[in-house]
Amino acid sequence: MLRIVAHGFGAPADVLVCEPAPRVEPEPSGVVVRMRASAINPSDLVSVSGAYSFRIPLPFVPGFEGVGVIDAIDAEVSGLRMGQRVLPLGSAGGWQSFKALPAEWCIPVPDDLSDEQAATAYVNPLTARLILRTLAPSPGMLVAVNAANSAIGRILLRLLDAMNIRSLAIVRSKQAMALLADEPICNVILAGEPLPPLDGGFDAIGGDDGAAMAQAIRSGGALMHYGLLSGRPLPPGLRSVKPFWLRNWVHAASRAELRAAMAEVFDDIRSGLAATTIEACYPLSAYRVALAHNAQASRCGKILFKPQL
Numbered sequence: 001m002l003r004i005v006a007h008g009f010g011a012p013a014d015v016l017v018c019e020p021a022p023r024v025e026p027e028p029s030g031v032v033v034r035m036r037a038s039a040i041n042p043s044d045l046v047s048v049s050g051a052y053s054f055r056i057p058l059p060f061v062p063g064f065e066g067v068g069v070i071d072a073i074d075a076e077v078s079g080l081r082m083g084q085r086v087l088p089l090g091s092a093g094g095w096q097s098f099k100a101l102p103a104e105w106c107i108p109v110p111d112d113l114s115d116e117q118a119a120t121a122y123v124n125p126l127t128a129r130l131i132l133r134t135l136a137p138s139p140g141m142l143v144a145v146n147a148a149n150s151a152i153g154r155i156l157l158r159l160l161d162a163m164n165i166r167s168l169a170i171v172r173s174k175q176a177m178a179l180l181a182d183e184p185i186c187n188v189i190l191a192g193e194p195l196p197p198l199d200g201g202f203d204a205i206g207g208d209d210g211a212a213m214a215q216a217i218r219s220g221g222a223l224m225h226y227g228l229l230s231g232r233p234l235p236p237g238l239r240s241v242k243p244f245w246l247r248n249w250v251h252a253a254s255r256a257e258l259r260a261a262m263a264e265v266f267d268d269i270r271s272g273l274a275a276t277t278i279e280a281c282y283p284l285s286a287y288r289v290a291l292a293h294n295a296q297a298s299r300c301g302k303i304l305f306k307p308q309l
């Protein structure tokens with residue numbers, strides 16, 4: 001039983017350690033989930049950096065998404081059973097062998113989804129559906145997606161294509177451009193190239209790149225701003241910017257709304273629209289190698305922890 005723990009905030013390589021984990025028991029109305037696979041996402045690393053130190057007490061185990069099976073269950077819990085495969089959502093803590101959480105935050109996983117697809121079903125596929133719903137583009141419109149080689153960028157490109165919306169993919173290197181060859185894209189350009197007038201945009205970068213996209217949006221369109229990969233916020237005063245943070249949506253939604261949204265996402269994964277490519281899986285003990293692999297430019301898939309490896 002292992003866990004990857006941040007005892008302080010800072011660079012992941014400096015502050016994370018892998019240590020033996022004590023056995024945990026379910027809280028009242030809670031369960032313990034034996035983790036089978038957990039993703040490494042930018043939001044996990046941002047949390048380790050200390051960006052959310054006002055609401056994350058130390059020490060903490062990162063990992064906002066993953067899949068596991070129920071290993072212990074409080075007697076008061078109904079609607080879940082021992083051995084059931086679930087997504088344990090609503091909190092960090094995926095990067096460990098066992099995660100304890102309130103039963104109400106467990107989303108049952110359909111049998112036909114692999115552990116890999118289930119472990120990556122939440123953060124990016126759900127966000128993509130929600131920000132697309134908010135932007136609500138119409139067929140024939142032109143919508144740009146930056147950091148297009150990211151897991152969520154690829155999902156957005158496929159969802160746009162399925163809705164007959166023209167997409168402009170923006171990447172930061174020719175290598176990333178080549179990696180997008182299999183995705184349905186109307187056009188692809190390098191960051192910094194001039195942008196045509198856009199009906200909408202999805203910005204995962206912020207800073208100058210996000211600002212350039214915001215300035216290219218036609219009157220009446222909107223920029224969905226959902227990431228800060230540049231580490232810099234959008235400059236103030238841009239019109240048409242709609243920020244989106246999954247955590248805010250999830251904690252404001254009812255559990256029934258969350259389950260309904262995840263059912264839609266599971267369908268998107270089955271159809272391939274929201275399927276995520278997995279580049280490599282590592283045991284928790286190899287976390288340094290896993291994080292270094294995750295930091296490589298032009299990855300073509302997600303890195304997962306699998307505690308049982």
Ligand SMILES: NC(=O)c1ccc[n+]([C@@H]2O[C@H](COP(=O)([O-])OP(=O)(O)OC[C@H]3O[C@@H](n4cnc5c(N)ncnc54)[C@H](OP(=O)(O)O)[C@@H]3O)[C@@H](O)[C@H]2O)c1
Pocket residue numbers: 041042043123124127147148149150151152153171172173176204205225226227228229230231244245246247296297298299301302
């Ligand atoms: N707001 C929310 O609720 C929410 C939810 C989901 C995701 N997100 C955000 O969406 C973004 C992508 O997440 P992901 O899981 O899809 O990422 P990912 O698959 O791990 O890939 C990271 C991507 O970021 C690109 N990248 C890294 N630094 C960059 C920079 N400075 N400028 C441009 N591109 C850069 C990489 O480009 P290369 O391919 O060129 O290496 C790669 O495509 C993150 O910012 C994440 O926080 C936000």
